Amino acid sequence: MIKNSFYLLTLLILVMVSCNEKEEQLTVEVYETSASGNQLKRITEFPEVWNPIQIKLNPNEQFQTITGFGGAFTESSAYLLNKLGKENRKKIIDAYFSKDGANYSLTRTHMNSCDFSLDNYSYSPVEGDKELEHFSIEEDKDDLIPMIKDAMAASEDGFKIFASPWTAAPWMKDNNNWVGGKLLPEYYDTWALFFSKYVDAYKNEGIDIWGFTVENEPLGNGNNWESMHFSPKEMTDFVEYHLGPKLEADGKGDLKILGYDQNREHLKEWVDEMFRNEASSKYFAGTAIHWYASTFEVFPEELQYAHNKAPNKYLIQAEACVDSEIPVWQDDNWYWSKEATDWGWDWAPEKDKHLHPKYSPVNRYARDIIGCLNNRVDGWVDWNMVLDKQGGPNWFKNWCIAPVIVDPEADEVYFTPLFFTMSHFSKFIRPNAKVIGVDNSDKDLLVTAAENPNGNISVVIFNETEKEKSIGLLLNGKSVEFIIAPKAIQTIVIPKNQ
Known part of the structure; x- marks a missing residue:
């Protein structure tokens, strides 16, 4: 009985953690053009990454209007x-x-x-x-x-x-x-x-x-x-x-x-x-x-x-x-x-x-x-x-x-x-978008971001190096992890209200 109770409690904790992780995930669309042949291709597979480069978006920090x-x-x-x-x-x-x-x-x-x-x-x-x-x-x-x-x-x-x-x-x-x-x-x-x-x-x-x-x-x-x-x-x-x-x-x-x-x-x-x-x-x-x-x-x-x-x-x-x-x-x-x-x-x-x-x-x-x-x-x-x-x-x-x-x-x-x-x-990045703040932890990556009039945010990342890089993108306490290929440019679209 004690064993069963312990099992149920462990399962409940795992479900709660899983739910919390799910709530903290950013939903994004990723499009890539790369030297390997991608041409504005939508990336749908997100393999597990290790020690990702942290890119934090600051939508409250606004600059010029596009x-x-x-x-x-x-x-x-x-x-x-x-x-x-x-x-x-x-x-x-x-x-x-x-x-x-x-x-x-x-x-x-x-x-x-x-x-x-x-x-x-x-x-x-x-x-x-x-x-x-x-x-x-x-x-x-x-x-x-x-x-x-x-x-x-x-x-x-x-x-x-x-x-x-x-x-x-x-x-x-x-x-x-x-x-x-x-x-x-x-x-x-x-x-x-x-x-x-x-x-x-x-x-x-x-x-x-x-x-x-x-x-x-x-x-x-x-x-x-x-x-x-x-x-x-x-x-x-x-x-x-x-x-x-x-x-x-x-x-x-x-x-x-x-x-x-x-x-x-x-x-x-x-x-x-x-x-x-x-x-x-x-x-x-x-x-x-x-x-x-x-x-x-x-x-x-x-x-x-x-x-x-x-x-x-x-x-x-x-x-x-x-x-x-x-x-x-x-x-x-x-x-x-x-x-x-x-x-x-x-x-x-x-x-x-x-x-x-x-x-x-x-x-x-x-x-x-x-x-x-x-x-x-x-x-x-x-x-x-x-x-x-x-x-x-x-x-x-x-x-x-x-x-x-x-x-x-x-x-x-x-x-x-x-x-x-x-x-x-x-x-x-559409007319009347606002360029927003970005904190980028990797000097070899070039990154910019803008919030569009419809509320979505577009982030453009350019990896001009010969190495694949792992990215951790953060916004409002939520995050998503993905990989950018060597010699590649990506646009990440984050829908409104995330």
Whole structure:
């Protein structure tokens, strides 16, 4: 009798412990992309782990509000989509914009031509046309506008578009050239009118523009492709005295104006000028940045400085890509290997060479996005969505890599690991999410997390090491344990109210 009572008591204790353990478990969904071949695969088996790395989430510690993630509509990408069969065209559009796909929420496009156009062109081709009576977006109607409209049709949630000029028409500039030079002061008002007319022209096509960057790469690009130079003061003066007032006068004061739009190492001098006083700050909605200053350095001090200078303004990564490389076709391993080089490998000055070593394309995307999110950046936008096997088409032959590569002659599509890397963020961290605090006990793991408007929390973990790692994820006294593969990125989704 005593033995039976002891047995029943032991069984009751075990059941109670089991119930308590069950109550303390987090329910999660885990998705993984890895060098071993997973492509946003849902992980359903959770083997027992030992001595897990502790990652604690702090949802009460909130940082920036997310604007979105996405890529750019370029003439090159749109032209290639037109050369594909209808099935593959739809496959790519849906992959980027549908809810079942990457669900892009923030996008960019170019005003006038850029390096990823088929040729130089301007919406204001008539010299001396100060009132822009001959303004026309006809050049965009064959390729660019149909691509944007198809994306709008595929997107259930919708997405924001901001537009960037690479240059004004040569006749407005002091060097009368597509490349380099500055906007002549007598055309400042004409150039401000250009932005207003662009919004109206796209509106007439059924496309709403959310905002602008004032100028792509105002410091120039080495006199290679379309460009127009501004100093910080020149750009700020243009916005404060011309562009801002013109948009306001035309009833377009809600359009977002983003200043700068180049590499992060010069951020401090730009934000100091842009937000120099209330009059200038009134018109700048935020700052746009690029990543080309380094293959691995995020420049956290500069990002934090920019945020602190204007804490209620946007800080958006507006362009990034694997540049100066011809795409590797249907070889996922290459995208996980340290074989890629950037422009700086060949052309950076000796003092900056250390910022441009060989790197893994997946590592660069994952490291940079996580690093940006952990340093107050609220939006992250890739460059071309689609390129061909040469890394074009591109009138300057400035070859680059996109997350999706196509062979239009064979009507074939290759979704590179970069596409799935982008999806780990764009699909699971939605607009108006709040970046939250994370305590991570392993310096070799990169981790970020955000709480979405629907209440769920998305955690992104990047393991760039060659070793499998055990993870213990903690939230509100509950936990879950799982494994992340070597050279892998995971998104862990934690449903609301846990």
